[in-house]
Amino acid sequence: MSGAVDLSSLKQPPAGAPDAPGGDYAVNETDFETKVLRRSIALPVVVALYSQRSPGSVELVKLLERLVVEDAGSWALATVEAETNMRIAQAFGVQGIPTVVAVAGGQPLADFQGAQPEAQVRQWLNAVIDAVAGKLEADAAAEEPQAAEDPRFVAAEAALEEGDLAGAEAAYEAIIAAEPNNDEAKGALRQLRFLGRxxxxxxxxxxxxxxDPADVDAALAAADLEMLNQQPEAAFDRLIALIKRTADDDRTKARTRLLELFELFDPAEPIVVASRRKLAAALY
Structure with missing residues (x-):
C-alpha cells in the first residue's frame, strides 16, 4: 500500500469531529495526526479499523491490544471505530471491517482485511517491524547519539535571544580567540554583525x-537594507554597479562590503557564484 493512500486530508480534522470510544489506544479524527501520522515517524503504528457491531473485529482489536503490550514499544496501536470516524475509513479506502493498516513515516505500509488467527497476525506484525528496521527517525537517532551542546554557543545564543547583541558578539569573539579556525563561530559572528548594522x-x-548615485555610504546602507529584506541579488548588483563607477578608496570600500555580504552565504550558492563572476568582470 505504500504511497497508494493519501492521508494528508486527516492533518486538519473538521471542527466538532466525533470522539472514538474509550480505551488506551482509541484514536479519532481529531487526534489522528498526532497519534498516528506524527507518531509513525518514530515507529510503525498499526491502525485497526473496527465496528462495535462486529464481534469478529472487536476480538481482533483485543488480540492487537494484547500483542502490543507483549512487544513493549516496537510498534504502536491505534484503534478506530470506523462508523464514527468515516473520514479515516475513507482515507484508507476501507471496504470491509475489520481492516488493519500499518503506517510508517506518515504513509501506509501494509494492510490486511478480516479477522485473522493469532499466528497469522503475529507473522504480519513481524514482517512490518522488519520492513522498517533502521529506517525511521528513532532508529537513526539511536545509531547516532547527539553530541552535547557547546556551553559557549548556548551562552551566545541565550544573549541573542535576550536582545543583548553586544553580549552575543563578545561570546562569539571569545570562542574565535580560543579557536581561530572555528567556522561556526565565525559564521555566527558575521551574521550578528550584519544584523546589528x-x-x-x-x-x-x-x-x-x-x-544620489555618487553617495557611496548611501549605496552601502541601501545594500544592507536590501539584504535584510531578503533581496540579496539586488544588494549584490547595487554594489557591483558602485564598484564599476568608483575608484581608489571608494571602490575598495564597496568591494569590501560586497565580500562581507558574500560571506553570509554558502560559497556554492548559485547567486553568489553568479555575482562573483559579475564582480570579476567589473574589476577587470
Whole structure:
C-alpha cells in the first residue's frame, strides 16, 4: 500500500469531529495526526479499523491490544471505530471491517482485511517491524547519539535571544580567540554583525541611494537594507554597479562590503557564484 493512500486530508480534522470510544489506544479524527501520522515517524503504528457491531473485529482489536503490550514499544496501536470516524475509513479506502493498516513515516505500509488467527497476525506484525528496521527517525537517532551542546554557543545564543547583541558578539569573539579556525563561530559572528548594522538602516536608504548615485555610504546602507529584506541579488548588483563607477578608496570600500555580504552565504550558492563572476568582470 505504500504511497497508494493519501492521508494528508486527516492533518486538519473538521471542527466538532466525533470522539472514538474509550480505551488506551482509541484514536479519532481529531487526534489522528498526532497519534498516528506524527507518531509513525518514530515507529510503525498499526491502525485497526473496527465496528462495535462486529464481534469478529472487536476480538481482533483485543488480540492487537494484547500483542502490543507483549512487544513493549516496537510498534504502536491505534484503534478506530470506523462508523464514527468515516473520514479515516475513507482515507484508507476501507471496504470491509475489520481492516488493519500499518503506517510508517506518515504513509501506509501494509494492510490486511478480516479477522485473522493469532499466528497469522503475529507473522504480519513481524514482517512490518522488519520492513522498517533502521529506517525511521528513532532508529537513526539511536545509531547516532547527539553530541552535547557547546556551553559557549548556548551562552551566545541565550544573549541573542535576550536582545543583548553586544553580549552575543563578545561570546562569539571569545570562542574565535580560543579557536581561530572555528567556522561556526565565525559564521555566527558575521551574521550578528550584519544584523546589528542593518537593523539601524532607515527605510528611506534605498530611495536616498537611488537619488544620489555618487553617495557611496548611501549605496552601502541601501545594500544592507536590501539584504535584510531578503533581496540579496539586488544588494549584490547595487554594489557591483558602485564598484564599476568608483575608484581608489571608494571602490575598495564597496568591494569590501560586497565580500562581507558574500560571506553570509554558502560559497556554492548559485547567486553568489553568479555575482562573483559579475564582480570579476567589473574589476577587470
Amino acid at each position: 542593518a537593523q539601524i538602516v532607515p527605510e528611506s536608504a534605498i530611495a536616498t541611494a537611488d537619488s
